[in-house]
Amino acid sequence: MMENPDSAAVKLVIAGPVGAGKTTTIRSLSETEPLSTEMPMTEAAMGDKTTTTVAFDFSTVMLDEEVPLFIYGLPGQSRFQHMWPIILEGAFGVVLVLDARDEALEGTCQEWLGVLDEIVPGLPVVIGVTKTDTLEAPSLRSLRSALASKGIVLPVFTFDARNREQANHVIRALLATMA
Template identity: 55%
Template sequence: MTDLDAVKIVFAGPVGAGKTTAIRSVSDMPPVSTEVPLLEDVDGDKTTTTVALDFSTLLLDDGTVVQLYGLPGQEHFGFMRAIVLSGAIGAVLVLNGADEQVAEHCREWLASLNEVAAGIPIVVGITRTDIAPAFDLGEVRAVLRAADMVTPVMTFDARESAQTGQVLRSLLAVALADAC
């Protein structure tokens, strides 16, 4: 796949989107996590949040180690973004499709990622669409068009290893194509 022994991928997005869950579902080892109890209400049954980062690894068939990092979603931990994104070959922007503000979160996170890691390859993975009958993928695609971004956008279940793996394969394809 690459001449590197390891590549770094970052999962980014708002609180409750499924970043930690996605990393857990696809990792080869239990993730190192900096989760603490939530001090503010969020939708659903979420009781903890990441305050520094999540970290785990995935070994690809060709021997490449993929280092998986998860960013905290809360804005007051935004200073971690530049630190964690340093050296990453790409980012998965994870969004919660059940959140009525999914398009706005997409816009905000794209701007943030561009601010701290301009030009980094990004794919967008949207979770919880199974519980969001009103979800419209077109709204997220419109945000990407407005940002002049052509990138894969897909729905996935962050709890499912195969689906999270597909999101990662999409990112690796985009990142490696950009590297050529």
């Protein structure tokens, strides 16, 4: 399926705000039904989204060398932020999943990158932007410009979290940054 950058590096974390597509990404990558802690939302539903992750999502995928890759999904709500350092411990990298429909996309991205860097400085990150299919003319230009203005140069991709091949592409991009 994917190439393993280092047989000791087996933990990947999918991070991002509520509703961005983290759980969907993990489900599309998984070869078996992932462990999910989805519960009904206590706040108002977000469109079709009526559940949210309250602990973490987890799945295992076998890499090319038959080494298991453990995929963890962070809960996106800030009230679960106390769990993030525990889940991020030992990760070789993070896919930051963002929703293209977020009107504050650049700020949300920078906020998440700041928190991730505070928890695990220097951890490799790739940004995957979902739900671009719902926009008339999606563009990542403003996001890339906002990051560049802060001296941040990271791979930024659009992908459909429901599509295994596209989700795999984002993971491969993360692995390539480590080569």
